[in-house]
Amino acid sequence: MTTTTQPGIRPANATGKITYTPVDGRLLDVEDLHVEFHTDDGIAKAINGVSFTLDQGESLAILGESGSGKSVTAQAIMGILDMPPAKIPHGAVKYCGVDLLTMPDDRRRWVRGAEIAMIFQDALSSLNPVFPVGWQIAEMFRQHRGMNKSDAQAQAVRLMERVAIPAAKERVKAYPHQFSGGMRQRIMIAMAIALDPAVLIADEPTTALDVTVQAQIMSLLQELQQERQMGLILITHDLGVVADVADRSVVMYAGRLVETANVYDLYRNPAHPYTRGLLESIPRLDQKGQTLAAIGGLPPNLLRIPPGCAFNPRCRMAKDVCRVDLPALREVASGRHSACHFAEEVIDA
Ligand SMILES: Nc1ncnc2c1ncn2[C@@H]1O[C@H](COP(=O)(O)OP(=O)(O)OP(=O)(O)O)[C@@H](O)[C@H]1O
Ligand code: SF4
Numbered sequence: 001m002t003t004t005t006q007p008g009i010r011p012a013n014a015t016g017k018i019t020y021t022p023v024d025g026r027l028l029d030v031e032d033l034h035v036e037f038h039t040d041d042g043i044a045k046a047i048n049g050v051s052f053t054l055d056q057g058e059s060l061a062i063l064g065e066s067g068s069g070k071s072v073t074a075q076a077i078m079g080i081l082d083m084p085p086a087k088i089p090h091g092a093v094k095y096c097g098v099d100l101l102t103m104p105d106d107r108r109r110w111v112r113g114a115e116i117a118m119i120f121q122d123a124l125s126s127l128n129p130v131f132p133v134g135w136q137i138a139e140m141f142r143q144h145r146g147m148n149k150s151d152a153q154a155q156a157v158r159l160m161e162r163v164a165i166p167a168a169k170e171r172v173k174a175y176p177h178q179f180s181g182g183m184r185q186r187i188m189i190a191m192a193i194a195l196d197p198a199v200l201i202a203d204e205p206t207t208a209l210d211v212t213v214q215a216q217i218m219s220l221l222q223e224l225q226q227e228r229q230m231g232l233i234l235i236t237h238d239l240g241v242v243a244d245v246a247d248r249s250v251v252m253y254a255g256r257l258v259e260t261a262n263v264y265d266l267y268r269n270p271a272h273p274y275t276r277g278l279l280e281s282i283p284r285l286d287q288k289g290q291t292l293a294a295i296g297g298l299p300p301n302l303l304r305i306p307p308g309c310a311f312n313p314r315c316r317m318a319k320d321v322c323r324v325d326l327p328a329l330r331e332v333a334s335g336r337h338s339a340c341h342f343a344e345e346v347i348d349a
C-alpha cells in the first residue's frame with residue numbers, strides 16, 4: 001500500500017487506489033497557466049497566465065469568443081493536450097493541492113475520468129460507433145471498478161435511467177447512431193459521471209443541439225452537479241445558456257482572463273468592454289428583429305498579440321495607455337475583477 005504525506009492525497013483505499021480529498025473544499029487551483037503551440041509559423045501563445053479556482057459544489061462558467069483559449073485551458077486541466085505541438089512553459093494545475101502537471105503519467109491517467117471527467121460538444125464523434133452504448137458505459141465499470149459483465153451492465157442501465165434515457169433497459173444494446181443528438185449527449189454525460197468524478201468539465205455541451213434540448217441538458221447537468229456536489233466547469237461562447245446554471249464566471253480573451261464575477265453581477269453590470277460587447281451580442285426574445293450589436297473586428301492572431309491590452313484594436317473606449325500598458329486583472333468592486341484600465345468607468349456606464 002502506498003502512503004504519502006503530500007497535501008490532499010490520502011493513502012490507498014480498499015481498491016488499492018490513491019484517493020484525493022479537497023483542502024478546505026478546494027478542488028482545483030489553476031495558477032498562472034501558460035500554454036503555447038509551436039507551429040511552422042512561430043509560437044502561438046494560446047494561454048497567457050490564467051489563474052482560477054473551483055470549489056466542491058461550485059459551477060464555474062468559462063466564457064469567451066471562439067479562439068479565446070477555453071478548450072485549451074480545459075485540455076490542460078485534463079492532461080489531453082498533444083505535446084508537442086503544445087508546451088506548458090509555466091504554471092500549475094493543482095487538484096486537491098497536488099500539481100497535475102508534474103504528476104507521474106500513470107497516476108495522471110487515473111485522475112482523468114475517475115476524478116476529473118469531461119464531456120465534449122460532439123457526442124457522436126466521442127462515442128465509438130461500433131459498440132452498443134450500454135457496453136461502452138459498462139466497460140468503464142469493468143475496467144476501473146473490476147465489475148463482472150452482468151453487474152457492469154446493470155449499473156449501465158441504472159446510469160442511463162438517471163440521465164433520463166427512455167426505456168433504458170431495452171436501449172442499452174442500441175448503437176450511438178440510433179439515438180438523437182440530445183440522447184447521445186445524455187449518454188456522454190452518463191459516461192462522464194460513471195466513476196463519480198469530483199470535477200466535471202463540460203466543453204460546449206449543448207452547442208450542437210436545438211434550443212429546447214439545450215435547456216434540458218443544462219438542467220440535467222445542474223441536477224447532477226447538486227446531487228453529487230461536483231465542481232462543474234461549463235465552457236461556452238453562448239452566455240445565454242449558462243445564466244441559470246453557473247455561480248461564478250470568468251471571461252477569456254486572447255488567452256487571458258479579462259473579467260471574473262458572479263454570474264448575476266456579470267450579466268447585470270459588466271466591468272470590461274469585452275464582456276459588455278459579448279452581452280450585447282446575445283439575441284433577446286423581447287427585442288425581436290433588433291440588429292445585434294456584435295463586437296467589431298476579430299480576436300488577435302496569437303502569433304502576434306498586440307502590445308498593451310489585447311482587446312485595444314476592437315475597443316471603443318481604447319486610449320493611448322491601452323496600446324502600451326497591459327492591464328492587470330484587479331479587484332474593481334467587491335468580489336469582482338477586471339483587466340481594463342478604465343473598469344470603473346465601464347461599471348458606472
Ligand atoms: N494544436 C494546435 N496547434 C496550434 N494552435 C492551436 C492548437 N490547438 C488550439 N490552438 C489555438 O489555440 C487558440 C485557443 O483555442 P481554443 O480551442 O482553446 O479556443 P476556444 O476558446 O475553445 O474556441 P471555440 O469557442 O471555437 O471552441 C486558438 O487560436 C487555436 O487556434
Ligand atoms: S484597457 Fe483599454 S482597450 Fe482594453 S478594454 Fe479597457 S479601455 Fe478597452
Ligand SMILES: [Mg+2]
Pocket residue numbers: 070071072203
Ligand atoms: Mg473550444
